[in-house]
Amino acid sequence: MERFRVVGGARLQGEVQVVGAKNSALKLMAASLLAAGRTRLTNVPAILDVTIMAELLRRLGCGVDYEPAEGVVEIDVPEQIGHRADYELVRALRASICVLGPLVARCRAADVAVPGGDAIGSRGLDLHAFGLQALGAQVHVHHGYLVAEAPDGLAGADIRLEFPSVGATENVLMASVLARGTTRLTNAAREPEIVDIADFLVELGAKVHGAGTTVIEIEGVDALHPTEHAVVPDRIAAGTWAFGAATTRGDVEVVGGRAEHLSAALELLVDNGTSVHPTDRGFRVTNDGRRPHAFDVATLPYPGFPTDLQPLALAYNAVAEGSAMVTENVFEARFRTVQELARLGADARIDGHHVMVHGNARLSGAPVEASDIRAGAALVIAGLVADGVTTVSGAHHIDRGYARFTDLLQGLGADVTREPDPPPYVS
Numbered sequence: 001m002e003r004f005r006v007v008g009g010a011r012l013q014g015e016v017q018v019v020g021a022k023n024s025a026l027k028l029m030a031a032s033l034l035a036a037g038r039t040r041l042t043n044v045p046a047i048l049d050v051t052i053m054a055e056l057l058r059r060l061g062c063g064v065d066y067e068p069a070e071g072v073v074e075i076d077v078p079e080q081i082g083h084r085a086d087y088e089l090v091r092a093l094r095a096s097i098c099v100l101g102p103l104v105a106r107c108r109a110a111d112v113a114v115p116g117g118d119a120i121g122s123r124g125l126d127l128h129a130f131g132l133q134a135l136g137a138q139v140h141v142h143h144g145y146l147v148a149e150a151p152d153g154l155a156g157a158d159i160r161l162e163f164p165s166v167g168a169t170e171n172v173l174m175a176s177v178l179a180r181g182t183t184r185l186t187n188a189a190r191e192p193e194i195v196d197i198a199d200f201l202v203e204l205g206a207k208v209h210g211a212g213t214t215v216i217e218i219e220g221v222d223a224l225h226p227t228e229h230a231v232v233p234d235r236i237a238a239g240t241w242a243f244g245a246a247t248t249r250g251d252v253e254v255v256g257g258r259a260e261h262l263s264a265a266l267e268l269l270v271d272n273g274t275s276v277h278p279t280d281r282g283f284r285v286t287n288d289g290r291r292p293h294a295f296d297v298a299t300l301p302y303p304g305f306p307t308d309l310q311p312l313a314l315a316y317n318a319v320a321e322g323s324a325m326v327t328e329n330v331f332e333a334r335f336r337t338v339q340e341l342a343r344l345g346a347d348a349r350i351d352g353h354h355v356m357v358h359g360n361a362r363l364s365g366a367p368v369e370a371s372d373i374r375a376g377a378a379l380v381i382a383g384l385v386a387d388g389v390t391t392v393s394g395a396h397h398i399d400r401g402y403a404r405f406t407d408l409l410q411g412l413g414a415d416v417t418r419e420p421d422p423p424p425y426v427s
């Protein structure tokens with residue numbers, strides 16, 4: 001186990017490259033199962049979650065070549081694939097639930113281990129099951145596995161999701177492309193990653209319209225063919241660097257970042273003392289060394305403020321001028337960062353799904369622990385605005401979602417290194 005060692009004081013300055021989105025790459029890998037043959041994905045991030053998804057696809061019978069340094073994954077999908085995703089891998093990667101839709105579509109059956117709840121909430125699967133049932137699958141839980149069976153194949157349907165769940169939208173989308181007839185999915189999630197998956201499916205030969213809006217229509221086809229596709233840039237990584245620049249009073253060009261995918265977050269930064277300008281290669285975030293102002297923020301499904309940036313908004317408000325209320329509306333238990341920020345001296349108090357934060361100009365370095373990917377990134381950024389040394393344990397969480405995090409921070413002038421976590425005390 002490793003931890004990050006962060007020496008406070010640096011303003012993030014320079015340029016940073018954003019590569020493909022974790023939350024698209026993993027789904028595109030799963031969607032590749034829909035077409036026999038060799039599919040090639042580029043701009044894939046070099047992260048642990050991709051390695052785990054590659055292993056999951058291999059266990060289903062695919063050949064997978066993953067070159068992290070080149071950002072390329074090639075997947076050879078045989079005519080016959082397995083349809084069981086074991087607990088051992090699913091527990092390491094909750095996103096593996098996204099093989100459910102493609103497996104039912106291709107194999108007419110899928111057994112996918114039920115992922116455990118994780119550190120950000122219970123994260124039910126009822127909407128995934130509801131969507132597949134509407135397409136004609138029988139879905140039940142058996143010995144810890146979500147079992148979906150559609151011996152006669154899937155049939156298009158009108159489906160309205162109660163909540164625009166990202167994962168449920170993706171599973172319905174991926175299952176319905178090979179269903180008989182037309183599917184109309186209402187109250188669908190609108191995230192850029194959904195659009196990326198829909199574009200990919202169209203390149204595979206699927207008929208999908210309306211992705212990026214609340215209504216997606218899918219006309220089923222008999223078969224799909226492999227393709228080559230570049231993963232959409234990671235808006236959450238881009239947002240992390242934007243918050244990193246604003247929080248440390250720095251000046252960062254986010255190369256490859258798409259400002260239009262981050263409007264809600266960037267507008268808040270701009271309204272509160274940070275400049276954001278488009279550049280030829282992305283966008284630049286700077287506040288010229290001035291302390292930014294605190295802002296109230298409430299997370300919402302896209303195009304609202306992303307829940308994945310909420311821990312970053314907490315770290316920002318902990319050092320901004322003024323007070324702020326941060327409200328979490330997407331995951332019920334995504335406030336583990338608060339107690340760790342408090343260890344750094346932040347004045348933050350949880351009240352239900354709100355956090356009240358009063359900004360301190362500086363925090364003070366301390367040992368803290370990352371509970372998930374985004375909490376980890378937020379704590380490293382907070383360590384940069386803390387006096388002295390902060391250690392962030394649980395580096396593996398950050399590795400799941402951020403490629404070359406230490407290198408990129410060092411490239412922006414931060415004094416951040418990795419070191420082994422001391423062994424736990426045993427009496």
Ligand code: EPU
Binds near residue numbers: 095129330373
């Ligand atoms: N929900 C249900 N039932 C369902 C599905 C979802 O109750 O069947 C609830 C969840 O419990 C949660 C809310 O709906 O409270 C949102 O869940 P959603 O399905 O939209 O999210 P997800 O697909 O599980 C993806 C990302 C998350 C990101 C969310 C929201 C992946 C692998 N994960 O999760 O990313 O926070 O969408 O945008 O795509 C991360 O990258 O660190 C991360 C957690």
